Amino acid sequence: MQEYIKTNIRESMEAKRQLLEDTSLIESIEQIAALCIAAYQNGNKILVCGNGGSASDAQHMAGELVGRYQMERRGLPAIALTADAAVMTALANDYQYQNIFAKQVEALGSKGDILFGISTSGNSENIIQSFQMAKKMYIKTVGLTGHTGGKLGACADYLLNVPSKHTPRIQEMHILLIHTLCGLIERALAEKR
Numbered sequence: 001m002q003e004y005i006k007t008n009i010r011e012s013m014e015a016k017r018q019l020l021e022d023t024s025l026i027e028s029i030e031q032i033a034a035l036c037i038a039a040y041q042n043g044n045k046i047l048v049c050g051n052g053g054s055a056s057d058a059q060h061m062a063g064e065l066v067g068r069y070q071m072e073r074r075g076l077p078a079i080a081l082t083a084d085a086a087v088m089t090a091l092a093n094d095y096q097y098q099n100i101f102a103k104q105v106e107a108l109g110s111k112g113d114i115l116f117g118i119s120t121s122g123n124s125e126n127i128i129q130s131f132q133m134a135k136k137m138y139i140k141t142v143g144l145t146g147h148t149g150g151k152l153g154a155c156a157d158y159l160l161n162v163p164s165k166h167t168p169r170i171q172e173m174h175i176l177l178i179h180t181l182c183g184l185i186e187r188a189l190a191e192k193r
Contacts, residue, residue, distance in 0.1 A: 008168075015162065015169040016176070025160065029177065032142055032158050033184035039114050039140075040189055045077035047109055047139075049101040049130055050118035053171050054144075055082035057118050061178045069182040073190040079108060081130070101130035111138040119143070120170040122150020122161075131155045144177060146170035 019025060036046060046065060048058035058080040065078035081104045082088070091100040105115060115134045117127035122145035131141045132155065143149065143156035147165045162173040 011166065011169055012172055015164050015166075015173055018163050019173060019176070022163065028158060028160055029180060029184075032160070033181050033188070035140060035142075035158070036114055036181065036185050037188045039112060040076055040185070042112055044110065044112040044114070045079065046114050046116065047079050047081055047105060048116040048118070049081040049104075049127055051082075051124050051126065054118035054120065054124075054174070055080075057144075057171070057174055057178060058082045058116070060175070061116065061182065064178070064182040065185070069179070069186045071186050071190045073186060076185070076189065081105070081108075098125045098129050101126050102133040105130050105133045105137065105139065109134065109137050109139050113139045114142060115139050116142045116144065117152060117156070118174055119150065119152055120146045120167045120174075122146065122148065122152040124152070128152055128155060144174050 039046070048061050050058040059082055062078040062080035065076040067075065081101050087104065088100050091103050095103060109115065115130060117131055119127050122143065128151055131152065134141050140157045142158045142160065143152040144160045145152055146162045149159055149161045153159050153161060160177050162170045164170050164173065
């Protein structure tokens with residue numbers, strides 16, 4: 001058991017090391033944070049979606065922004081498109097599962113908003129559909145993916161692609177990236193008070 005524990009910790013550390021050494025990824029994080037800050041300053045909001053564990057990450061991100069990450073500040077508008085079970089099941093029933101996020105983007109999104117789609121494979125059809133809807137509405141898109149970026153990598157305006165094929169490590173890095181973005185956004189907007 002101890003060897004399994006140590007292996008998981010080592011793999012997590014290696015994934016973090018790769019992120020740290022990826023200068024283009026660091027620059028992308030900075031660009032995305034600046035994009036989010038500008039959107040908030042212009043009165044816009046952030047929408048977030050994902051499936052399974054990534055759905056939980058979407059809700060986690062929205063919670064950090066609406067509440068607080070580390071600093072007391074005014075709440076920032078963020079909506080996890082995974083949070084309303086009645087809406088999601090109605091849309092899945094009436095429009096098929098692949099449209100559960102696109103219909104919510106259509107209903108809740110506005111020009112200038114930002115849509116985050118979290119998918120370890122980058123191939124979640126419902127997230128791809130939501131990005132296509134976002135583009136029609138002049139909503140910028142940010143994909144959080146793993147390894148190759150999948151189909152989502154090709155349609156995202158911005159991509160944070162974790163260099164791993166191992167789903168648990170990708171999910172761990174997604175939370176690290178989400179926390180980093182929330183911290184950057186919060187610091188910039190709290191300083192503007």
